[in-house]
Amino acid sequence: MRRRAVFTVGLLITAAACGGGGDDDGDSTVGSTTAPVTEAPTTEASVTATPVTSPAAAGPQATEPETISPPATERVNTEAPSTTSAPALAIGPASLDALVALVTPINLSHAGGDQAAPHSTMFAFREGVLAGADALEMDVQLTADGVLIVQHDDTVDKATNTTGPVAGFTLEEIQELDKAHWFSPECWPCQDRPVEEYIYRGIRTGDVEPPKGYSPDDFRVVTFREVAEAFPDLVLDVEIKGSFPDAVPVAKQLAAEIAELGLIDRTIVVSFDDDVIDAFHEIAPDVAVSPGLSRLTAWFLNGTEIEPYFEVFQVPPFQGDIQVVDAETVQRVHDEGREVWVWPDDASTQENAEFYGRLIDYGVDGIITGRPAAMVDALSN
8 A cells, every 4th residue: 555654744534443343432423334253363473472462260360471573664673661560562653754754554553452351451562562562552531530541432331330420530539449340351441241350350450350560550541651651762753632622631641741741752642522622732833633523524525624733534434325445535634645543333344354354455644443453453454
């Protein structure tokens, strides 16, 4: 496929993949495809992963390290400082320019790879990198005491062992919760599965031993700062949750932390709401942003021009009954000198190597993956 070798600002996103991976995001009206479900074969290669991902139903058990096939691109391997007991990781481009210069489609882990590990936990982010992710996708919101956390829904109901609005918890309170309580590798998000399928439940609360190399803290809600500091050599793809004007305080706090942590060259920011993106861009004009839903819809249906500083479009495979991503649309994006990243939104039909491969054949530049390892398999075929 054709790729541009260098970008001055780089990349991405309209729904920041947060409708992806079967999150059932209420902000999106995207439908599903009829692609057949195929389970990607496991490949083995030269990278050894210390953490394990498949504990027994009675509780995660330590196993021998597994081998993981890295993506077929050049990467810089460096050690990142760790805030938990898990091994430090950072394998990938350390800037947006370097990321878009990769010669193969980019593998961005959606919330760490939410179909393979508990959504937005440090465990998921680390496992996603071990599985071959080039960059990390995440969502941000504010706690009751104004701390920027990595969290998708505006309530904690879907993932944790309690219920209630995110804005009703302080950081201390929300970090006590078990973020893996409802994760099942067979169905996410589902709360009606046999109890033994919730294989990481109880690790955060100390009732179950964590997998080898991890601690209970790796299964809690994490802050944006924690993720940024744990992966200093990876690009962060960040969606601001909520709508204008309510989400403006989130935009302000995100802009402040990006500046304070020196993340301007390795962060891309998006929202479904174009007014939110415009507010963020006004606050932080040097940080890469991607267009929201209204801009992209007008571009797709009516050919409406989009400002040149949006250099990457992020789109779902389908919008209702309309196929958004095909070779023609991808070429149209490329003809404008931009890139296109895709966020699958139906776990049952799209989060597999076969569907990823179909998108790759269309010429897409990146995929926000619920299963990063399946993307590696797709790239190897």
